[in-house]
Amino acid sequence: MKLVVTEKNDAAQKIADLLGVKKPKADKVYNTPVYRFEVDGEEWVTIGLRGHILEPDFTPSMVYKKRGGWRGVTADGEVVPASLPDSLPKPPFKKKKPFTEDGVELKAWKMDALPYLVYAPIEKLPKEKDIIRSLKNLAKKADSIVIATDFDREGELIGSDALSCIQEVNATAPVSRARYSAFTKEEIHHAFDNLVELDGALAAAGASRQDIDLIWGAVLTRYLTLVKFAGYGNVRSSGRVQTPTLALIVARERERLAFKPEDYWVIRGAFDAGAAAGPTDGQGPGAFEAPTATARFKSQAEADAIMAQVSGVKSAIVASVEKKKRTVAAPVPFNTTSLMAAASAEGLTPARTMRIAESLYMDGYISYPRVDNTVYPASLSLEDTVRAISGNPAYAPYCAELLSRGKLVATRGKKETTDHPPIYPTAAATPDDLSPADYKLYNLIARRFLATLSEAAVVEGTKVSLDVAGASFVAKGDVLVKPGFRAIYPYGLKKDESLPAMEQGQAVAFNGATCTKKQTEPPARYSQGRLIQEMEKLGLGTKSTRHSIIERLYQVKYVQNDPLEPSQLGMAVCDALEKFAPHIVHPEMTAELESEMDAIAAGSISKDQVVTTSRNLLSEQLADLMPHSEEVNAALADAVAADAYVGPCPKCGKDLQLRASQKTRSMFIGCAGWPDCDVTYPLPQGRVEAVPEKCSTCGMPQVKVTAFRSKPRTLCIDPNCPTNQEPSIVVGECPVCKANGKHASLIAQKNPRTLKRFIRCENYEECDTGYPLPQYGALEATGEVCEDCGAPLVIVHTNRGPWKLCPNFDCPSKEKEAAAKSSAKKKPRKAPARKKAAAK
DNA sequence: GCAAGGTC
Numbered sequence: 086m087k088l089v090v091t092e093k094n095d096a097a098q099k100i101a102d103l104l105g106v107k108k109p110k111a112d113k114v115y116n117t118p119v120y121r122f123e124v125d126g127e128e129w130v131t132i133g134l135r136g137h138i139l140e141p142d143f144t145p146s147m148v149y150k151k152r153g154g155w156r157g158v159t160a161d162g163e164v165v166p167a168s169l170p171d172s173l174p175k176p177p178f179k180k181k182k183p184f185t186e187d188g189v190e191l192k193a194w195k196m197d198a199l200p201y202l203v204y205a206p207i208e209k210l211p212k213e214k215d216i217i218r219s220l221k222n223l224a225k226k227a228d229s230i231v232i233a234t235d236f237d238r239e240g241e242l243i244g245s246d247a248l249s250c251i252q253e254v255n256a257t258a259p260v261s262r263a264r265y266s267a268f269t270k271e272e273i274h275h276a277f278d279n280l281v282e283l284d285g286a287l288a289a290a291g292a293s294r295q296d297i298d299l300i301w302g303a304v305l306t307r308y309l310t311l312v313k314f315a316g317y318g319n320v321r322s323s324g325r326v327q328t329p330t331l332a333l334i335v336a337r338e339r340e341r342l343a344f345k346p347e348d349y350w351v352i353r354g355a356f357d358a359g360a361a362a363g364p365t366d367g368q369g370p371g372a373f374e375a376p377t378a379t380a381r382f383k384s385q386a387e388a389d390a391i392m393a394q395v396s397g398v399k400s401a402i403v404a405s406v407e408k409k410k411r412t413v414a415a416p417v418p419f420n421t422t423s424l425m426a427a428a429s430a431e432g433l434t435p436a437r438t439m440r441i442a443e444s445l446y447m448d449g450y451i452s453y454p455r456v457d458n459t460v461y462p463a464s465l466s467l468e469d470t471v472r473a474i475s476g477n478p479a480y481a482p483y484c485a486e487l488l489s490r491g492k493l494v495a496t497r498g499k500k501e502t503t504d505h506p507p508i509y510p511t512a513a514a515t516p517d518d519l520s521p522a523d524y525k526l527y528n529l530i531a532r533r534f535l536a537t538l539s540e541a542a543v544v545e546g547t548k549v550s551l552d553v554a555g556a557s558f559v560a561k562g563d564v565l566v567k568p569g570f571r572a573i574y575p576y577g578l579k580k581d582e583s584l585p586a587m588e589q590g591q592a593v594a595f596n597g598a599t600c601t602k603k604q605t606e607p608p609a610r611y612s613q614g615r616l617i618q619e620m621e622k623l624g625l626g627t628k629s630t631r632h633s634i635i636e637r638l639y640q641v642k643y644v645q646n647d648p649l650e651p652s653q654l655g656m657a658v659c660d661a662l663e664k665f666a667p668h669i670v671h672p673e674m675t676a677e678l679e680s681e682m683d684a685i686a687a688g689s690i691s692k693d694q695v696v697t698t699s700r701n702l703l704s705e706q707l708a709d710l711m712p713h714s715e716e717v718n719a720a721l722a723d724a725v726a727a728d729a730y731v732g733p734c735p736k737c738g739k740d741l742q743l744r745a746s747q748k749t750r751s752m753f754i755g756c757a758g759w760p761d762c763d764v765t766y767p768l769p770q771g772r773v774e775a776v777p778e779k780c781s782t783c784g785m786p787q788v789k790v791t792a793f794r795s796k797p798r799t800l801c802i803d804p805n806c807p808t809n810q811e812p813s814i815v816v817g818e819c820p821v822c823k824a825n826g827k828h829a830s831l832i833a834q835k836n837p838r839t840l841k842r843f844i845r846c847e848n849y850e851e852c853d854t855g856y857p858l859p860q861y862g863a864l865e866a867t868g869e870v871c872e873d874c875g876a877p878l879v880i881v882h883t884n885r886g887p888w889k890l891c892p893n894f895d896c897p898s899k900e901k902e903a904a905a906k907s908s909a910k911k912k913p914r915k916a917p918a919r920k921k922a923a924a925k
Numbered sequence: 926g927c928a929a930g931g932t933c
Contacts, residue, residue, distance in 0.1 A: 093932060136931025154926065189926060213932095239931055295930075302928030310926070317926060324928045443933075638930095894929090 086128045088227035089263075090220070090247050092234040094118050094133030096268070097509050100233060103273045115332050117219035130223055131732075134234070138216050139209040139246040141295045143303070149189050155307050158201040160190040196311050196714070199762045203704050207296050209246065224251040224258070230285055233263040233276075236504060238682070241284050243289030248283065266503035269464045289692040291680035297678060297699045298325050298694075304703060305669055309658060312714050313721040316747075321658060322641050322722070326626045327634050328662060329672045331643050333619055335651045335659040337610060344607035349381040350388035351603055351631045354395070354558045355596040356551065358585040362400040363594035371585045375551060375560035380604075388600050395553045401595040404550040404557065412541040415570040417498035418507030419457050419533050421628035422621050428526060430577055431613025434647065435632035441526045442508070450514050451530050455629045456505040459498020465506050467493040469539060474531050476513030483573045487538055496537045509534045519869050532574045539570035547584050560584055591715050610648035623672040624679065642728070645774055657724035661717045667705035726757075731775040731802060732786030737762040740801075741772055741786065754788075754802055762896070766802045769860055771795075782808050792860065795883075811835035811842060816866040817877025819846040821854045831856075831866055831877055844879075844892055856892035860885070873898040 091097040097120055101109035105122030109131075112119050120131045149157045184191045193201050225231070228846060230251055232244035261280035265272045305323035338370060357363065359371030382388040421426070424442070425435040435570070442454035447807035461467065467490060498507070510531040516524050545566045551558040557591035562584035565571060571578065587593065598856050611619065617631050626634050638644045643655030651659070663670045678699075684690040710717070729742040731754055739758035746753060752773050754766040771792035780787050791797040801808050815830045822829040829848040836843065842860055846852040857875060858864065865880040871891040881888050891898055 095932095134931090135933065138931095140930095142927095152926090201931070235931085243931065291930085295928085298928045298930080300928090304927085306927040320926055322927070326929065447933085629932080635930080 086130060086227050087124075087231065087257075089129060089131040089231045089233050089252075090244065090251075091131060091133045091241055091355070092136060092240055093377050094135075096233070096235075097131040097133035099268045100273055103127075103268065103270050104129065104277060109221065113218040113485060114179075114222055115215060117216055119219070119223065122250075130222060131233075132223060134216055134220070134243060134247060135784075137239075137243055137246065138211065138213040138220070138250065140212040141207050141299050142210050143293070143299075144206045145210075149191055150184065151187070153224070155195070155311070156186060157191040157194040181657070188618050194310070196711075199304050199308055200704065200707060202307070203300060203700050203707060207299065209249075220247060220250055221254045221407065224255045225256050227251075227255060230255075230260045231260050231263050231277070231280065233258065233265070235567070236264045236266050237285055238291045242295075244283060245285065245288035254340040254591060257571045262885045267462060267464060267505070271464075281859070282558075284686070286688050287686045290685040293685055293692045293695045294678060294682060298698050300696075300700060301325055301669060301703055304707060307664065307709060308707070309661075309717075309721070309842055312474040313718045313725075315725065316745075321654070322637065322668055323658070323662060325560050325674055325678070326620075326630070326667065327637055328659070328669045329623070329625055329675070330616070330620055330634055330664070331638055331651070331655055331703075332659050332670045332745070333616065333623075334638075334644055334649045335656050337608060338651050338656065338704060339410060341636045346604040346701050347383075348385075349383055349603055349605065350385055350389055350600055351381060352377045352388060352598050352600050354401075354551070354598040356401060356558075356560070357594040357596060358587050358591075360594040361592040363596045364399070365594045365596060373560055373562075373584055374389075375549070375558045376552070378559045384441075385602070386923055391556050392598060392600050393597070394556050395598050396596050398554045400592050401551045401553045401558070403589055403591045403593060404552045405548075405917060406587055406589055407548045408546075409546050409547060410543055410566065413571075414541045415496050415539050416533060416536050416574065417496045418459050418461055418509070420459050420498070420500065420507055420535050421454060421479075422457075422617055422631075423459070423498075424454070424508055425617050425632065426614035427576060428529060429617070430527065431525065433522065433526060435613050435617050436636045437522070437663050439632050441523050443591040445519075445523060445527055445530075450512050450519075452507075452509050452511055453505045454508055456502075456507060457500050457628055458502040458505060458507050458859075460507065461495050461497075461509070461537075462506050463575075465509070467495055469507060470511070470534065471538070474534070476511045477515050477531070480513075480531060480535060480573070483535055487535065503608065529576065532576070534647075536570040536574035537572065540567075541572040542569035543567035549584060549587055551593070553598075563600075569633055574688060610650055612648045616649060624675050625672055629917065630818040637750070653724035653727040657720045660709075661720055664665040665710040665713055665717075668702060668706055671747060729775070731788060734758060734762060734764050735785070736764045743768075743775060743788070767804065768802075769800070780806060780808065781828040782806055795861070798861065807834075811864075814864060814866060816844055816864075816879050817868070817870065819848070819852060819854050820875035822846060822848060822852050824873075830848070833858060833879070844877075857894060871896060 089100060090098060101120035101122050104124060105532045106124070107122065109120040111119055122129050123859060147159055148161045164474055172579050189412065203473055232248060234240040234244040234916050241483050260283060263276040263280055265276035302324040302664045306320065309321035309323055335598045353374050355367055355374055357365040357367055357369060357372045359365060359369040377391060385403040428438040429435060439454065442451065445451045446454050468609035471484045471493070475481045507925050508528065508530055514524065514527050519527060543566050545564050546686055547562045549560040551560065562582045564581055564583050613635055616635060618627050619632050641653055643658060645649050659670065668674050681690065681695045685692055685695060727744070729744070731741045731743060734741050734756040737758045738758060741754050741764060742757055744755045745751070752768045754768060756762040756764040766876065768788065769790055769792065776787050776789050776799060778787060779785065783801060783803060783806045785803040785806060787799050787801050789797050789799050803809065811834060813832050813834050816833050817831050819829040819831050829846050829852060831844050831848050833842065833844050835841070842858040844856040844858060846854040862881040862883045865882070867878045867880055867889065869877055869878040871893065874891065874893045876891055876893040876896065878889055878891055881890065
């Protein structure tokens with residue numbers, strides 16, 4: 086039996102489809118899908134891994150962990166290099182009695198262990214135990230092995246890890262490597278007819294990346310977390326990619342903070358080509374506005390002079406009319422980065438975009454979403470793809486027109502790789518088939534695909550110079566004269582601004598001018614889409630990881646909001662590392678690693694040499710960092726306090742801070758003077774941030790609360806503030822009391838301690854009838870009663886619109902609803918159209 | 926309780 090190992094299940098299936106003469110048989114080995122088929126009488130099996138199946142970590146016996154914690158480095162085994170820098174603290178093992186914890190002899194403990202952790206041995210531990218079991222089970226029966234993971238460095242490493250698992254149970258079967266860069270019949274057959282050897286040097290290059298990332302990441306993350314320990318779950322991370330990314334955001338914020346806004350003045354005139362002299366009502370089709378030819382006046386005196394010059398003037402002369410046509414090229418095919426950038430502009434975060442794209446791909450609506458390539462391969466039939474998506478009525482006329490033109494030609498991007506095609510739609514979908522967010526992304530991808538087959542748009546720009554008593558004004562207008570791709574791709578465009586027709590020398594009405602004082606703006610913060618593009622430019626992360634790196638920065642509270650804004654903590658971490666361990670802060674570390682990996686792959690240097698050099702460098706930087714721990718501690722403490730600060734305590738004047746309850750992890754506001762001062766305020770569920778603005782009603786501090794899947798709200802922290810009062814409204818009659826022959830009203834109220842809104846029976850001393858309510862949104866009684874349980878129906882005005890619901894959680898209608906929801910979501914996905922893929 | 930890289 087020949088065993089073929091691929092990087093993912095999808096690839097295993099495709100390869101089986103392309104190589105098998107007859108349709109492969111889908112089977113399972115311990116829950117892992119495999120595909121069996123025959124080639125020339127020989128039995129073949131393909132199995133897909135799930136990316137990396139092994140993961141490097143410090144050798145468990147060398148690093149003493151308790152409860153998964155970071156306790157110390159054990160004394161057994163030599164993990165210390167010949168000489169540690171002199172400036173490092175002396176570890177406790179110098180004591181006469183060996184330093185022990187739970188009977189384990191330790192070389193060093195917590196912070197003091199870090200210099201040793203730098204040199205702690207690393208081994209590969211199983212990560213995907215189920216897959217490994219399946220792989221080994223098949224490997225035992227295999228006569229030969231083909232490693233057919235992706236054709237790149239990580240693919241070589243994944244294949245090499247798989248091989249080490251295989252060879253534990255079958256060391257004799259011959260091994261070869263298939264290299265392919267597209268799932269076409271020709272390419273796959275060519276790869277399997279021309280098998281090569283696994284490139285151990287390339288795999289070693291990847292493994293060096295893994296080790297270096299682990300060592301730097303673990304050592305610096307532990308340093309930052311332990312230097313000012315803030316309780317479990319309060320990790321302050323650092324890494325080769327995330328820290329330079331954070332530094333980009335911090336640098337932009339520093340520019341903004343250093344920015345000195347300057348005043349300037351702008352003058353806009355009101356004109357009307359419908360008359361030769363004003364004033365006119367300014368409402369007719371000839372009315373338009375135009376700024377002065379000098380866009381910004383640096384001083385008020387200059388602006389005042391112009392205002393005086395045009396004051397009382399009734400008419401302007403058209404000094405010139407210039408028309409220029411310019412073409413706007415059709416966009417190039419989507420790769421991961423450009424998709425995330427475009428979706429980011431439409432309000433989908435990169436992380437969400439990738440989640441949705443992954444599911445659209447799995448359901449057969451789009452092609453593989455993790456690509457760098459921006460050139461459609463020749464093997465992709467553009468015509469077939471257009472036909473495939475024309476099932477959506479919104480695209481159908483445009484698709485028909487494209488097809489009527491004969492052979493289609495697509496635009497080409499700058500990046501051309503052959504691993505996967507750029508992202509394109511593989512089947513038709515309509516808004517009925519997908520959830521709104523899924524369709525939003527699908528629609529973007531489908532329209533982008535059609536746009537790449539379209540002609541350029543032609544825009545006619547008109548520039549009209551107007552003379553108002555010697556002062557010159559300039560009106561500009563853009564009109565789309567040939568829509569080209571814009572007919573199908575309306576994303577990221579300015580609205581047309583057309584001007585009335587005018588001729589040189591013509592007099593038009595002047596209805597006066599307004600002068601406005603403005604200020605220059607600091608450079609804008611990064612949007613997530615822009616940041617991803619910047620990361621790509623600097624070589625930080627990969628197409629598959631960049632979005633998760635940004636999410637990580639949010640998770641550890643280094644950044645907040647979108648566009649991205651660093652927290653005080655984020656800035657403090659960045660500053661401390663820049664000062665004492667600058668290497669981790671700069672993207673050059675990645676660039677250097679890349680060139681060293683090239684050297685490992687070329688065989689000119691060993692993995693050991695590269696990792697040891699990196700360890701020595703980290704050791705030096707750590708030696709700089711450790712003696713300054715008090716300084717770093719103070720800086721982080723100040724930053725954390727600043728991020729938590731919400732305002733002064735009304736009782737004692739000390740700081741009110743956002744805090745997390747020790748027991749429940751839930752957030753509340755407490756006074757820094759605790760236990761002397763017991764002032765606390767409850768907080769609703771969700772992510773909470775302090776905001777500088779005070780409540781306009783009562784003057785107390787406010788917080789921004791972002792509940793799960795809803796828009797942020799700014800709330801006053803005082804539950805007794807009028808803005809937090811919930812009118813106690815009667816929503817209906819208590820069904821339980823009614824059944825007992827009594828009459829009692831059900832009342833909606835808010836608990837001032839927990840801020841939870843609920844419905845209860847007014848006769849609550851005897852009747853415990855109560856229902857929960859959504860926390861937000863104006864509440865309305867309907868007078869209607871739920872058919873299934875008799876509870877009153879209410880309407881909650883959410884930010885997605887009014888929502889009529891039965892508040893009873895135990896109502897039988899809930900189950901029906903849940904069932905309807907899941908089938909509504911799944912049904913259209915159940916019969917995904919077959920991927921057109923690259924079949925010629 | 927660490928990173929970043931695959932993939933689900």
